[in-house]
Amino acid sequence: MRSERLLFALRNDLMALPDSGDILVLRPRGTDDLSMLPMERVCVMQGMRTDYDALVARGYNVVAEPPAEARFAAALVCVPRAKAEAYALLAQAAALLQPDGMIIVDGQKTDGIDSLLRDLRKRFTLSETVAKAHGKLFSFRPGADDMADWAAKPQTIEGGFQTLPGVFSADAPDAGSVLLAAHLPEKLPAQIIELGAGWGFLAHEILRQPSVKTLHLVEAEANALACARVNILDPRAQFHWADATRFKLDRGVDAVICNPPFHAGRDPDPALGQAFLQAAARLLAPHGTLWLVANRHLPYDRTLATLFQQVEEIGSDKRFRITRAARPNR
Structure with missing residues (x-):
């Protein structure tokens, strides 16, 4: 599960959250455990109304789309099944980061996380990968690369x-x-x-x-x-x-x-x-x-x-x- 990988990475110093600044979480399920993130700094992006309502009921700040001018210290991308959508979420996360902000990527093997990992390795220097619970988690800093070529295109x-x-x-x-x-x-x-x-x-x-x-x-x-x-x-x-x-x-x-x-x-x-x-x-x-x-x-x-x-x-x-x-x- 997502929570197992994220908690393992944080507890074992494989990844550190920024000390300040808001954290964007893109497309988590309504039942996902995000308790290891500081709730007061978390903004959740979720366009599926059922998940949106569930996350609001749990007390999270949830938006269907973040304001274009918003900037985040870190972004957690919860990888969806559709590869094109995963690419688009990563590009959206990169565009919304503060300078030197970090993107955390988490997904199940059945949702294509291995393929996404290979694609990102060709482009960025990635952290150590956490492989647990039939999925993988890793992070990277896109820097000046806004990943615009991966953005959602109608x-x-x-x-x-x-x-x-x-x-x-x-x-x-x-x-x-x-x-x-x-x-x-x-x-x-x-x-x-x-x-x-x-x-x-x-x-x-x-x-x-x-x-x-x-x-x-x-x-x-x-x-x-x-x-x-x-x-x-x-x-x-x-x-x-x-x-x-x-x-x-x-x-x-x-x-x-x-x-x-x-x-x-x-x-x-x-x-x-x-x-x-x-x-x-x-x-x-x-x-x-x-x-x-x-x-x-x-x-x-x-x-x-x-x-x-x-x-x-x-x-x-x-x-x-x-x-x-x-x-x-x-």
């Missing part, structure tokens, strides 16, 4: 959509969302919520229909929502940086459309998708309808039968099935 994909490194399905629309779009009715109702809107592919398809008066895009990942704001310029769209499972509106809507996630980090978590279904039922008006795409193997049937009076499969392929569920139970 990419334009098929259809003219813009995405950023690390967002879900950054290279092309997700196949499940494409299938769901093809099975939506020719006339959608007026008031709609999309739970887990991502960078906006489904929203773009939904807003093709003039019958839609308002579409609420609910997305927990700030970078994905930022892309959606670029991709969806329709004035009927309203954007919400929120945990979909806790999102609320003043009144129920006519429809919820979603392609819910079913992983928490690297681990499959069907309960997360079930929480999306529960949120959909809660957000719908009594006459409302849910349109859902999900992998065929996911155990959603019993949950849907409990939440809705009408449930029917309206389409499928080898990987996904499309479900229409209507009239939520109260």
Whole structure:
């Protein structure tokens, strides 16, 4: 675990934190143990709303993005799965450091820390590496190198959509969302919520229909929502940086459309998708309808039968099935 490596490095004098100045921690999980860092000096950057809320609840100073003028004595980069995102976080850390500031890098082997270590060794002098708990931790000082060539760069994909490194399905629309779009009715109702809107592919398809008066895009990942704001310029769209499972509106809507996630980090978590279904039922008006795409193997049937009076499969392929569920139970 991250805490084991960081604590080992500090206790064994393999690394020393600066005596003064703030410390930036980039993209830790909401459950990560950061207690070995001086809390009063820590600023956490976390764009995933669920982790953001958990860290705020623990008393940390948390921001989705640090102010551009902020400067930190040290930065701890918690390496994500996507290599392009890891590069971008390192460049962001370097740009926000004080002169002679230090970057600490920590990650699991399954998230590509060994590859990142090799890349950084070609460019910087690194500290001794701490290898524990199936991961590695090390540090370096970028000096005058702002690592701008590694910074996050928006990419334009098929259809003219813009995405950023690390967002879900950054290279092309997700196949499940494409299938769901093809099975939506020719006339959608007026008031709609999309739970887990991502960078906006489904929203773009939904807003093709003039019958839609308002579409609420609910997305927990700030970078994905930022892309959606670029991709969806329709004035009927309203954007919400929120945990979909806790999102609320003043009144129920006519429809919820979603392609819910079913992983928490690297681990499959069907309960997360079930929480999306529960949120959909809660957000719908009594006459409302849910349109859902999900992998065929996911155990959603019993949950849907409990939440809705009408449930029917309206389409499928080898990987996904499309479900229409209507009239939520109260």
